[in-house]
Amino acid sequence: MFSxxxxxxxxQLTRLPGVGSRTAxxxxxxxxxxxxxxxLALASAxxxxxxxxxxxxxxxxxxxxxxxxxxxxxxxxxxxxxVVEQPVDVxxxxxxxxxxxxxxxxxxxxxxxxxxxxxxxxxxxxxxxVEQNDVREIVLATNPTMTGEATAxxxxxxxxxxxxxxxxxxxxxVGGDLEYADEVTLGRALSxxxxx
Amino acid sequence: xxxxxxxxxxxxxxxxxLHLATQGFSPRTRHDQQLVAFGTEGGAVELTVRDGEFVRxxxxxxxxxxxxxxxxxxxALPSAESLRRSFTTLVFTPDRLAVVKGGPAARRAxxxxxxxxxFPARSQLAQEYxxxxxxxxxxxxRVQLGLSSRDAIEPWSEQVVTLGAALVExxxxxxxxxxxxxxxxxxxxxxxxxxxxYEGEALTSGDLAAKLESDIARGITTLGPHLHDLAIxxxxxxxxxxxxxxxxxxxxLALLLAEIALLPSSPLLLLDDVLSELDSRRRRVLAExxxxxxxxxxxxxxxxxxxxxxxxxxxxxxxxxx
Ligand SMILES: Nc1ncnc2c1ncn2[C@@H]1O[C@H](COP(=O)(O)OP(=O)(O)O)[C@@H](O)[C@H]1O
Ligand SMILES: [Mg+2]
Ligand SMILES: [Zn+2]
Numbered sequence: 001m002f003s004x005x006x007x008x009x010x011x012q013l014t015r016l017p018g019v020g021s022r023t024a025x026x027x028x029x030x031x032x033x034x035x036x037x038x039x040l041a042l043a044s045a046x047x048x049x050x051x052x053x054x055x056x057x058x059x060x061x062x063x064x065x066x067x068x069x070x071x072x073x074x075x076x077x078x079x080x081x082x083v084v085e086q087p088v089d090v091x092x093x094x095x096x097x098x099x100x101x102x103x104x105x106x107x108x109x110x111x112x113x114x115x116x117x118x119x120x121x122x123x124x125x126x127x128x129x130v131e132q133n134d135v136r137e138i139v140l141a142t143n144p145t146m147t148g149e150a151t152a153x154x155x156x157x158x159x160x161x162x163x164x165x166x167x168x169x170x171x172x173x174v175g176g177d178l179e180y181a182d183e184v185t186l187g188r189a190l191s192x193x194x195x196x
Numbered sequence: 197x198x199x200x201x202x203x204x205x206x207x208x209x210x211x212x213x214l215h216l217a218t219q220g221f222s223p224r225t226r227h228d229q230q231l232v233a234f235g236t237e238g239g240a241v242e243l244t245v246r247d248g249e250f251v252r253x254x255x256x257x258x259x260x261x262x263x264x265x266x267x268x269x270x271x272a273l274p275s276a277e278s279l280r281r282s283f284t285t286l287v288f289t290p291d292r293l294a295v296v297k298g299g300p301a302a303r304r305a306x307x308x309x310x311x312x313x314x315f316p317a318r319s320q321l322a323q324e325y326x327x328x329x330x331x332x333x334x335x336x337x338r339v340q341l342g343l344s345s346r347d348a349i350e351p352w353s354e355q356v357v358t359l360g361a362a363l364v365e366x367x368x369x370x371x372x373x374x375x376x377x378x379x380x381x382x383x384x385x386x387x388x389x390x391x392x393x394y395e396g397e398a399l400t401s402g403d404l405a406a407k408l409e410s411d412i413a414r415g416i417t418t419l420g421p422h423l424h425d426l427a428i429x430x431x432x433x434x435x436x437x438x439x440x441x442x443x444x445x446x447x448x449l450a451l452l453l454a455e456i457a458l459l460p461s462s463p464l465l466l467l468d469d470v471l472s473e474l475d476s477r478r479r480r481v482l483a484e485x486x487x488x489x490x491x492x493x494x495x496x497x498x499x500x501x502x503x504x505x506x507x508x509x510x511x512x513x514x515x516x517x518x
Contacts, residue, residue: 110351112334117344146327150351157350182281187317 006032058129060105060122062087070094070103077101082139083126083155085109085148089141101139104129109147110154116147118154126155130163137164144170198502199495201512207495208289210510210517211466214493217241217254218283218464220266220276224291228264245283254279284313284463288452288470295451296435296444300425307394307426310455311366314373318366325363328355329422337415349412353404356420360399363421368394371426377454384481385446388430396424442473453485462490470494471501479503 006028013024031039055061056068059081063069070076070090080101084090090103106121129135138159142148156165171189172181181189199207208224212231215223222231232239237260245252256276258264266276273279294302312319332352338344371394382390397403399420404411407419428435428447435447449470456463465486471479471494483504486492496502499509511518 110348112331112338112344112348112352115338115343117338117348119345146324146331146355150328150331150355153354154351183316184318184320190317 055105059103060087060107060125061090061103075100079134079136080139081126081129081135081137082141083152084141085143085151093141101137106142106151109142109145109151111147121151123155123158127158130159135163137166140165140167144168197491197493197508197510198499198506199493199510199512199517200497200499201495202497205512206515206517207512208468209515210512211287211468211493211495213241214243214464215285215287215466216256217243218245218279218285220256220264220273220279223287223289223466228258232258232260252282254283281316284459284461285466286452286456286463287466287468288449289468292448292452293441293444296428296439296447300423303426303428304422304424306451307367307370308363310370310374311363313455314370314458315366318362321359321363321366325356325359325421328352328359329417329420332356333416336412336417339412340415346408346412349408353401353408356417357399357401357404360420364394364396364398364424367421367424373458374451374454377457378450380457381450381453381485382430382447384485385450385478386481387443387446387450390447390450391427391429391431393427393429394424395427396421442475445470445473446478449482456489465489465492467492467494471496476503 009028009031010021010024013019013027014021016024019027031042052064053062054064056063056071057066058071059068061068061070077100081104082093082099082101083104083106084093085106085108087105090105093099093103104122104126106123106126108116108121110116110118110121126138130138138155140152140155142151152167156167159165169192171192172178172185178186199210201207212222212224215221216231222228225231238258240255240257242253242255245254252269254266254268256264256266256279264276266273266279268279268282295306308322311321332349332355335344335349335352339346339349371392375392378392379390382388403419404417407417411418428451430439430443430447433439435444439447452465456465467486470482474482479501480503483502486494487504494502494506
């Protein structure tokens, strides 16, 4: 529309998740208006991240080495593995400072509608880790969405006989009043109630 | 409250705006831009609702080229439809006859609406079941095309069974609750003894597993609540094939009144073009039954169509209400 190279930039940006063509155009014009060194800094950051960052051979988390710092940390509990969908989920769980075990990043959740099969996720790698190491507990921390639940069920069926399998609880947001909880969340919390 | 006016005067429009302002959507169309008056850019409806000692102000705005938004007492809501959590509005329009005379899908949709009004914690169930079913069907087709292995179907079968069993249970509970007030209302409206029977079995993983090969061959799930039906009968006579137009209309009204009897608080009831096809005795019964409901709005072309004295009459002419 403007020039082939602007179009190319807009097209590249449109491929990013959550970026539609309008946002892509806005971003492209923003980049065009900034000084050259600023735009090049972005380009070299992209280049560097693709050159240096890769997936941990063990857990699938992002790392600059062959194996990530979490997997290498001998103070952590190597008998517990927490299974998550994406690397960002590791960051969220790490922020709690409560979890001391290892992770396994699947790289997504099962969804036949989107063409995501068991073989597209790092499931074989997880089975191998459980077989080859002294793993005692798998914590399933996939998202509480339909695809996350189906993925958890799929994994639980395969792991149950070999290792203890647990699932993150879902319930009411902390610090919120019952008054403001929606009926679905409240109903779920009610059916997941526990003895005191 | 009675809305009177000639055909095309704007009575249905007014009723629709009450539904929009209390539920966040039109009972007629999902295309919100159709609700905006021709020749204007965007529109809004705002109501003052008195509920006992409380006064609440829902407001729904449909901007010219954007999705609708709602506020309640000035506070923005996550979606216009979430007004449903604060207000209950039931509506009869001639379209609703599909519940009796249409195909099974119309009755399933009706039952799922009842489920979500009677059991708000389970209001997402039908939608979740539909999503799990779509995933399972996609998995079946992928296996059929050789793109995927059989074990990829498994987690979706589990979801379909779990959600499907919960959905069947919720629908059965809703039907069990409706049966008595429904037959009470069909009796009063002169239909004979109305019966409701849920037609369909709860899904088990065994049943689904037994169908796996044929499901793969067909690429769809051939068992489950997405294929169930609700039998609506007047004594031994099914109303769908045998009922007259008037009888079918009475059955829909009896269902509506039965549901109202089950709701924890009195709803806003909107009855559009309901009086025209009823004889005077049935009009009277309907008017009496409806008069116990907190607030009912009925449309008619003539004041005399309503055999009781309404609390308010609104005259509608050329899109203006007085
Ligand atoms: N978006 C719109 N803007 C203006 N007029 C409309 C719109 N949609 C429908 N109408 C008109 O409103 C009239 C229908 O009003 P309606 O409420 O259905 O009448 P009735 O009193 O018979 O129920 C029709 O003449 C129709 O053309
Ligand atoms: Mg009308
Ligand atoms: Zn690692």
